Amino acid sequence: MTTRLQEELTNVPPVKLSVQGVSKSFRVKGACVQALRNVTIRVDEGEYVCLVGKSGCGKSTLLNLIAALDRPDAGEILVDGSPVTQPGRDRMVMFQETALFPWLDVLGNVLFGLKLKPNLTKKDRLEVASFYLDMVGLKSFTHANIHELSGGMKQRVALARALAPNPRVLLMDEPFGALDALTREKLYVDIQNIWLKRRKTILFVTHNVREAVCLGDRVILMAPEPGRVIEEFDIDLERPRDINSVALAEHATRITRVLKERPREQEVDE
């Protein structure tokens, strides 16, 4: 089959998120560090894409640019074809657990974004919040304080908080980095189930290759100094995926090998 024919036969999803030739530099102690150089990526509607690379490759910077918490020096970021100018509820960010608000309880954290969303009554907001708390399995912890929760539970709250305003795009910045392996595995299962249910477009940043293969439809490999995209891999495994499966390990090994062939990018976890 020719590639042309193949293209004709596939159902092409619309492009949701488009990063075009984006560059970004920071001043660190007087020196200019190029965090991103001419980065171009495309994420389709409903696609789950993982950005992998060692620390300093600009993957978090890219996420911040898409969230419009920062502005690119050059290039353009489009969501649904229109340029991104300010943070918006259409692109929610799930930070590491430290971004939860300790002065609010679990419900208060989930409600925070909902209260800023117009046209919702108080009753609506409570209903939406409890719907998502139920989805992440924390219904019975609605009124718990943040410091009373375990690391995994905190991440579930963060996920519920990001999901609550019903964004189409979810940006996740190493959300499971600080968790132990068992808790992480449980969350891999849950997040896949939630993704299958809600079909968000997800851009997921991690330094863990296996995690990326477990979660992503596509894995984008990045390299540092300057931050750039070096390769992309399609992951065509059935879902839900088990992080310990052999097929998944083979994919991960293939990607890790590509990383290791590049002498300077060896510090990535397998």
Add this chain to the structure above:
Amino acid sequence: MNRVLRSAVFFLLIALLWQGIAMSERLSSYLLPSPLSVVRYLYGAVVDLSLFAAAWVTLKRLVLGYAIGLLFGLPLGLLTAEFRLCRDTIGLLALGLQTLPSICWVPLALLWFGQTESAMLFVVIMGSLWSVLIATQTGVQTMPPIYVRAARTMGSKGLHTWLKVILPASLPFLVSGMKQGWAFAWRSLMAAEIYVTILTGFGLGQLLHYGRELHAMDQVIGVMLVIVLIGLLADRLFFSPWERFLYRRWGATG
């Protein structure tokens, strides 16, 4: 219960010891009035309402001055935290004036405002304003910036961010700063009241001062006890609820 009992026994022992020394008459009742005479004074002062009148005058000055201190200290602290220009000017001024015991303002305050309530208020404000300002600034500056970033992605900006994110995030610092401001205000007001007589109102400090003038040491000690009691009550009523809230929400670090 056990702890309450222990404390009660301890203070009872002190009172007994005090009463014993007073009754042994080795010290004149001028130097050490007996606890019973102090209680007698307090009873009389409660019955003729002079104690309540003085406490009312003092508390009015304290609460009003403290409120003004908060009213200016909080926003100024936010400004100095946010803008370098404010930090290098107002912030530096606050840092300097905070080290000055506010009783030192009394001579100037009397010159500027005369023997009026304004002079008293001024001293109380100078006592609380600077520490509230500095605590606010520290609280805002040490707040993890990720809170504001997270709030921005959820659509918070401007005043909403200040009121719903930055202020509550700095709450642990704010509460300890407000407590310190309260303590400074209370101390400076007492000093000022003992130091100068203001004809517009007769506060606890003045009551203590006249006890000394009249060689009525039972009055002096009685008023001292009342001052301690008011300090404790303020702590229990105004600050303990906040501190309990902080502990519950933030955990042990709060």
